[in-house]
Amino acid sequence: EVQLVESGGGLIQPGESLRLSCEVSGFSVSVNYMSWVRQSPGKGLEWVSVMYTGGETYFADSVRGRFTIARDNSKNTVFLQMNNLRIDDTAVYYCVRVMRVSAAGFYWFDPWGQGTLVTVSS
Amino acid sequence: SSELTQDPVVSVALGQTVRITCQGDSLSLYYASWYQQRPGQAPALVIYGKNDRPSGIPPRFSASTSGDTASLTITGAQAEDEADYYCSSRDSSGDLWVFGGGTKLTVL
Numbered sequence: 001e002v003q004l005v006e007s008g009g010g011l012i013q014p015g016e017s018l019r020l021s022c023e024v025s026g027f028s029v030s031v032n033y034m035s036w037v038r039q040s041p042g043k044g045l046e047w048v049s050v051m052y053t054g055g056e057t058y059f060a061d062s063v064r065g066r067f068t069i070a071r072d073n074s075k076n077t078v079f080l081q082m083n084n085l086r087i088d089d090t091a092v093y094y095c096v097r098v099m100r101v102s103a104a105g106f107y108w109f110d111p112w113g114q115g116t117l118v119t120v121s122s
Numbered sequence: 123s124s125e126l127t128q129d130p131v132v133s134v135a136l137g138q139t140v141r142i143t144c145q146g147d148s149l150s151l152y153y154a155s156w157y158q159q160r161p162g163q164a165p166a167l168v169i170y171g172k173n174d175r176p177s178g179i180p181p182r183f184s185a186s187t188s189g190d191t192a193s194l195t196i197t198g199a200q201a202e203d204e205a206d207y208y209c210s211s212r213d214s215s216g217d218l219w220v221f222g223g224g225t226k227l228t229v230l
Contacts, residue, residue, distance in 0.1 A: 035219065045210075060218065110167040
């Protein structure tokens with residue numbers, strides 16, 4: 001069964017750091033694009049970051065320079081390291097696989113984890 | 123970076139047809155994918171590719187694209203279709219992704 005399980009969320013103060021984990025079963029993170037998407041309370045979805053199979057990483061403007069994404073192939077786990085957290089980083093963070101048929105311009109997110117809540121507050 | 127624009131609220135009478143649109147420059151380069159999110163749940167894929175449905179998504183859901191506008195159509199809306207719907211595509215830059223602001227669908 002394909003499953004993504006996020007963990008690591010919690011209450012944290014502005015300026016501090018937090019690392020989210022996404023444990024994957026049913027497929028290998030090393031041969032898939034993996035991404036993080038977040039949703040602030042009552043708001044819409046916001047794409048955060050992606051890691052390609054070759055290790056290249058990209059970030060939304062709102063988190064670039066503060067967040068990093070990594071993976072541990074031996075644990076089949078993806079991580080989101082979040083530094084210098086701000087109040088507006090408060091959100092549920094979802095781990096997702098990026099499916100693609102690149103030549104056709106098809107990209108989609110599936111499946112999604114259940115999400116982990118990060119609350120940044122003083 | 124690119125933006126995708128959706129109408130914030132759309133309503134449809136039970137059993138009728140509704141179209142949810144998503145407009146953005148990136149849609150002339152990449153196809154949109156569509157996600158349904160019910161309250162308290164994670165988003166779930168409903169349409170990908172040109173017009174493909176994951177297993178378990180009923181055939182009343184379909185999609186189309188014209189120029190820079192993608193559309194999700196629900197033919198014969200059911201009460202359980204009441205949810206938030208989001209479109210997404212790869213950004214025009216090619217290495218980022220973007221979501222629309224979401225459309226809250228009410229089934230009357």
